[in-house]
Amino acid sequence: MSAIFNLQSLLTVAxxxxxxxxxxxxxxxxxxxxxxxxxLKTFWKCARIGERLSPWIASSCLFMAFSILFLN
Structure with a gap:
C-alpha cells in the first residue's frame, strides 16, 4: 500500500x-x-519548517518512532 493512502505512513514520510x-x-x-x-521550492520550504519548528518536529519524530516501534 502506498504512503498516500495510509495516514501514519504519510506523516512518517513528511x-x-x-x-x-x-x-x-x-x-x-x-x-x-x-x-x-x-x-525544488518544496525542499526549501521543508528546511524552513524544520528550522523554525524544530522542537515540534523533534517531538513529532519521537512520538512517531514510539508509535511505530511499540504500537504496531
Missing part, C-alpha cells in the same frame, strides 16, 4: 522529508537557498 532537508541545509546552505522558486 517528517523524514522535513528532517532530511533541514539536515542538508545545515551542511550545504547554498544548495537549498538558491532553489526558492520552481519545483
Amino acid at each position: 517528517l523524514l522529508l522535513i528532517c532530511t532537508c533541514t539536515y542538508l541545509k545545515s551542511f550545504f546552505p547554498t544548495v537549498l537557498d538558491k532553489n526558492r522558486t520552481g519545483v
